[in-house]
Amino acid sequence: MDGDTDHVLLECREGVATLRLNRPKALNALDPATLRALAGALDRVADDRAMRAVVITGAGEKAFCAGADIAAMAAMAPTEGHGYSRLGHDVLGRIDDLDLPVVAAVNGVALGGGLELVLACDFAIAAERARLGLPEITLGLIPGFGGTQRLVRRIGLARARELIYLGTMVAAADGLRLGIVDRVVPNERLADEAAAFAAELAKRPPVALRQAKRATRAAVESALQAGLRLEIEAFAATFASEDRVEGLRAFLEKRPAQWKGR
Numbered sequence: 506m507d508g509d510t511d512h513v514l515l516e517c518r519e520g521v522a523t524l525r526l527n528r529p530k531a532l533n534a535l536d537p538a539t540l541r542a543l544a545g546a547l548d549r550v551a552d553d554r555a556m557r558a559v560v561i562t563g564a565g566e567k568a569f570c571a572g573a574d575i576a577a578m579a580a581m582a583p584t585e586g587h588g589y590s591r592l593g594h595d596v597l598g599r600i601d602d603l604d605l606p607v608v609a610a611v612n613g614v615a616l617g618g619g620l621e622l623v624l625a626c627d628f629a630i631a632a633e634r635a636r637l638g639l640p641e642i643t644l645g646l647i648p649g650f651g652g653t654q655r656l657v658r659r660i661g662l663a664r665a666r667e668l669i670y671l672g673t674m675v676a677a678a679d680g681l682r683l684g685i686v687d688r689v690v691p692n693e694r695l696a697d698e699a700a701a702f703a704a705e706l707a708k709r710p711p712v713a714l715r716q717a718k719r720a721t722r723a724a725v726e727s728a729l730q731a732g733l734r735l736e737i738e739a740f741a742a743t744f745a746s747e748d749r750v751e752g753l754r755a756f757l758e759k760r761p762a763q764w765k766g767r
Contacts, residue, residue, distance in 0.1 A: 512539040514564070515546045520557035520707040521700065522550040522605075529565030535618045535650075536574035537592060544596045551603055554766065557707035557714075559603065560699050561626060562610035563619075566692075569609070569635065572617025573650070586649075593618060593650030597625040601722065604715040606706045610699035611635045611686065616674065620685075621648060624655035627718065629686040630702065631677040632695040637685055638674035658725045660684045710748040711766035716740070 514525040526533035563569040609623040611631040656665040680686045716739035723732040747767040755762035
């Protein structure tokens with residue numbers, strides 16, 4: 506399946522969906538139209554039972570995503586900020602809610618809403634040229650697409666506050682040290698590395714992967730006892746699956762498992 510909208514390109518091959526923000530002249534900034542296009546692409550992926558993993562990246566070599574569209578915000582009335590933030594939260598929340606693992610392939614700058622998009626993904630692989638930051642404070646704003654919450658959960662309160670309060674931009678290597686991204690690779694290797702990682706995820710049993718995402722998400726959103734109770738439920742869901750029967754049988758028969766996603 507291949508498809509596109511004006512601002513987001515979608516390519517699905519061999520169980521991996523690649524979503525590419527496609528406004529390179531605007532550094533792939535997230536205006537309302539792009540956010541809605543991203544939501545539509547995510548919905549299409551969620552509805553495709555053949556998909557097993559997702560990669561999100563940006564068109565061009567300069568930017569993964571430069572953030573919320575400054576020109577669009579400058580034209581908004583004061584009362585429109587609430588709706589714009591809610592739209593961003595809704596779209597990035599769909600990444601959290603997606604049953605599939607999502608990999609951000611950060612091919613250039615990821616600033617403001619762009620970094621918030623990275624933080625909503627399960628994994629982040631960055632090119633050496635990538636630059637990361639939440640510079641909203643320099644515009645008289647704060648992160649509005651989930652950054653104040655997800656960055657604290659990702660790297661801790663003190664380090665998150667420093668980046669948010671100062672609006673500091675960091676290099677990819679510093680992003681790795683801080684824990685914002687998981688890997689840094691040579692620029693020319695990013696697409697291949699992200700695709701290979703997503704392909705490995707796509708080989709894993711879909712039911713177990715879905716429940717693993719659900720359980721690990723609860724670890725940062727719930728109190729310990731509530732998270733442990735959810736883990737029991739998630740384990741039981743995998744235990745009742747056809748994939749569990751196949752996985753154990755394949756192990757005993759010393760052969761590769763054939764996952765059905767059921």
